[in-house]
Amino acid sequence: MLDILVYLYESFRMAELAPDRDALEKRLFAAGFEEAHINATLDWFANLTSSAAHDRLAHAHYRHYAPEELESLNDACRDEISYLVGAEILDPExxxxxxxxxxxxAGEDVEPDHVRWMTLIVLWSRGLIEHFTHLEEMLLNHEPGRLH
Incomplete structure (x- = not known):
């Protein structure tokens, strides 16, 4: 999934410039991605880009992880997420x-690099990156704990 999202991010510097779903499916299939992964990724991406904001999240300062999240997201990943929230790069939603x-x-070992890429994808797709090149540089080329 992340490979497909990164491909979309790198191919379309603005999410709204991406072609319709049918054209995306054909392009991704031609690029060598598997149909099942394409469909699952585009379904998740469509939910992300079309979802409405949740008022309750505006005041959610603390995050408790469910047991399955604790199992999938190691301490380093959770620390990275916490850091990005504390640095006001990620809002609660x-x-x-x-x-x-x-x-x-599913089935992948999630690492802090995955957190940073997913952060870029989410902010990009939600239109929350004004200067994404600078943020991309900060997120992808920093040492853990040194984002400034």
């Missing part, structure tokens, strides 16, 4: 989408 995306990476 974006944080939930990042966690949702990471949990959808």
């Amino acid at each position: 974006s944080r939930e989408w990042v966690i949702s995306g990471l949990m959808a990476l």
